[in-house]
Amino acid sequence: MDRTRRFEGQVAVITGVSSQGIGHACALRLGREGASVVINRRGSEKLAETERALRDEGISVAAVPGSLEDDETPRALIRTAIERFGRVDALVNGVGGSPYVGPVLSMGRDDYLGTITLNTWGTIALVQEAMRHGLADGGGSIVNISSGTVHKTTPTMSAYTAAKAALNALTRTLARDLGPRGVRVNAVAPGLTRVEGNVAMWEDDDGAAAGKNLLLGRIGYPDDQAAAVAFFLSEEASWITGVVLDVDGGNHLMGGWSPMTSEPVGAGDGATGSSS
Secondary structure (H helix, E strand, O other), X not given: OOOOOOOOOOEEEXXXXXXXXXXXXXXXHHHHOOOEEEEOOOOHHHHHHXXXXXXXXXXXXXXXXXXXXXXXXXXXXXHHHHHHHOOOOEEEEOOOOOOOOOOHHHOOHHHHHHHHHHHHHHHHHHHHHHHHOOOOOOOOXXXXXXXXXXXXXXXXXXXXXXXXHHHHHHHHHHHXXXXXXXXXXXXXXXXXXXXXXXXXXXXXXOOHHHHOOOOOOOOEOHHXXXXXXXXXXXXXXXXXXXXXXXXXXXXXXXXXXXXXXXXXXXXOOOEOOOOO
16 A cells, blocks of 8 residues: 555545644645545634645645535535546534533523534534535545543533534444445544644643643644544544544543643632643
């Protein structure tokens, strides 16, 4: 196997492609290894910038802006993959986030359900659409981007933690459901990674303070996550499905600590944010 061109002739749809984030790194990694990529995020201007950057690398790319909470966006993504590149082989579901940050006692119904929907429904809708249009024809593969937050009990992130736990359960259930049709479904659960959304957690010292508390001594890079995603999508993982892989420098081994815990666990409120 030529491991530098593992995805030659394949087509991947990647959602949640923010500038220099995990989705961007996945698109770059898969494209450099031969895949054509269809990328998505809210906001057309920044998505166009990413599209140009990928094209400058010689990658075959198409961009489809829009929210996956809009029923038309999953249809447009798969339609674009078929019309531009003739097929769809892989999905990387990277849309997620925490619109509500706060304690459970202050959380409203819409805060909670909105967070669950944001982190799970887009995945469901895109998988449904891809399955209707040939994802299983060549033995497709799906990778969902979860979070190491599910291992923590950060009080202000309860809705997000519940949403990612639901995504993990969905990953395993889809693996059971789609396996007989030849489609594998796995997930990558990042720990604290250098992305725009959590820049306040690492920009002052380049992540040194948070990194020294991790077993492997540093926080993550988007490329760390992209490497795991590419493995799951490749033939090298052809007998792996239903797995949620922690890519977090060992953070899942460390009990209730998170990079935003400023005091020892149990020594007051302390935790004010997410580990990923």
